[in-house]
Amino acid sequence: MMMEEFEVNASEFLPLREVVYMTLRKAILTEKLRPGERLMENTIAQKLGVSRTPVREAIRMLGDEGLVDLIPRRGAQVAQISLQELKDVLEIRKSLEVLATERACEIMDEEEMYALRRAEERFDTAVRGGDPTELAEADVAFHDVIYTAAGNRRLLSILSNLREQMYRFRLEYLKQPDTLANLVEEHRAIVGAVEKRDAEAAKALIIAHIDNQKTGISRMLAGKEA
Amino acid sequence: MMMEEFEVNASEFLPLREVVYMTLRKAILTEKLRPGERLMENTIAQKLGVSRTPVREAIRMLGDEGLVDLIPRRGAQVAQISLQELKDVLEIRKSLEVLATERACEIMDEEEMYALRRAEERFDTAVRGGDPTELAEADVAFHDVIYTAAGNRRLLSILSNLREQMYRFRLEYLKQPDTLANLVEEHRAIVGAVEKRDAEAAKALIIAHIDNQKTGISRMLAGKEA
DNA sequence: ATACAAAATACTGTATACAATCCGGGCGCC
DNA sequence: GGCGCCCGGATTGTATACAGTATTTTGTAT
Numbered sequence A, B: 001m002m003m004e005e006f007e008v009n010a011s012e013f014l015p016l017r018e019v020v021y022m023t024l025r026k027a028i029l030t031e032k033l034r035p036g037e038r039l040m041e042n043t044i045a046q047k048l049g050v051s052r053t054p055v056r057e058a059i060r061m062l063g064d065e066g067l068v069d070l071i072p073r074r075g076a077q078v079a080q081i082s083l084q085e086l087k088d089v090l091e092i093r094k095s096l097e098v099l100a101t102e103r104a105c106e107i108m109d110e111e112e113m114y115a116l117r118r119a120e121e122r123f124d125t126a127v128r129g130g131d132p133t134e135l136a137e138a139d140v141a142f143h144d145v146i147y148t149a150a151g152n153r154r155l156l157s158i159l160s161n162l163r164e165q166m167y168r169f170r171l172e173y174l175k176q177p178d179t180l181a182n183l184v185e186e187h188r189a190i191v192g193a194v195e196k197r198d199a200e201a202a203k204a205l206i207i208a209h210i211d212n213q214k215t216g217i218s219r220m221l222a223g224k225e226a
Numbered sequence C: 001a002t003a004c005a006a007a008a009t010a011c012t013g014t015a016t017a018c019a020a021t022c023c024g025g026g027c028g029c030c
Numbered sequence D: 001g002g003c004g005c006c007c008g009g010a011t012t013g014t015a016t017a018c019a020g021t022a023t024t025t026t027g028t029a030t
Helices: A016-029 A041-048 A052-065 A083-107 A110-129 A132-149 A153-173 A177-195 A199-225 B016-029 B041-048 B052-065 B083-107 B110-129 B132-149 B153-173 B177-195 B199-225
Strands: A068-071 A075-078 B068-071 B075-078
Touching: A016 A041, A016 A052, A016 A153, A041 A052, A052 A068, A052 A075, A052 A153, A052 B052, A083 A132, A083 A153, A083 A177, A083 A199, A083 B083, A083 B153, A110 A132, A110 A177, A132 A153, A132 A177, A153 A199, A153 B083, A153 B153, A177 A199, B016 B041, B016 B052, B016 B153, B041 B052, B052 B068, B052 B075, B052 B153, B083 B132, B083 B153, B083 B177, B083 B199, B110 B132, B110 B177, B132 B153, B132 B177, B153 B199, B177 B199
Parallel strands: none
Antiparallel strands: A068 A075, B068 B075
């Protein structure tokens, strides 16, 4: 496969399509590839030193996640995410996070409870630390504990996918210092409710959590326009 | 591409991967390819008279839909759908159908209302007609009107995907004559609630609709085991 | 006979070559 | 001068060839 040592350092002997996928994904999320930009198989393949085949497959994966738009016979381009689409995604997430949280309240075991508390602490630490990447990962990890505890694999996969849609915004969002304090508080409250297995309370908290995100991101975008 | 006239009659000059995808999908849904059966790229490619490339892509599409399990370096096999997975899917659908119905109640316009009534009539007719394929399609069309009216494209796509998961069961399920009468009645009630824009009532009806499906299919599967 | 090892085989992963289609530019015609 | 057609280049779609790995088979030794 050659692959002149180059960009892609990550753990070798992974399928190439995964490597290409992760590389492109990162480039999109960090805005190195801007929305609307075309992804040409040949160009990318040459740039990464691989053949078109894994590039093709990687691009299709990104298409499934919604990070790129696939246009037949025209190729792919980095997806524009409109405010409308963002709202759509958040609306779906609200329904499904509620579901996940309710189920988690019902069937979560002690081990998972412990993991949840640990995840909350990690997020707490990350907020104080200030590294945005770690912060985002800690947030992901926190919610993942709940998703997983819900015991519905399909739900986990859908929620993970929806999260991807928002990643670009989240990175910005998580930089706003005033939101961070809120987030810590919200997470703490959610953990409390789940620990008591109080599904009603947890549901309300999750709804508020998502609604806050929606207003926060909307405000952020509105500010950016100006 | 040659493609010796063969099986795949459907509208030519569609990308081959689509043709292969539809062919395989149909084969799985009609149980010509049984759960657990391996899908080997070479074999399928030869059988359909195409190369491995479009077959590969088609198989990956089926993987996304959950109709086949993709195992790295081992290929794909037709997914076993356990009762648990079925319940998982129905649980998610319940949340999202509720969401779709509520939104539809809010923002559906007159044209879509009309389409909904037409779809209900079509289903009604199909029940009397007795052709199971038409029946399934009419049911899909009915729910699609609501999904679409909800005005959330991502939601539409997720719900469509989840429906695929259940297709195999639905075909069997829709053959049971006693359920059919119920279904017609449930659809009629849903249309009534949506027409009045009574989101609460519609929500309750949709929940009942899905719960009925769940018990119906569970009973059917239990019967089959014995 | 069984267990282990080694080789053959069969399959996926990757690369490359070829075909078909779409887009833009230039030229001619109206 | 504008509209349309044709041609060439660019890019995706498809086919095939090659490489690497996992699985199965077969042989041998205990």
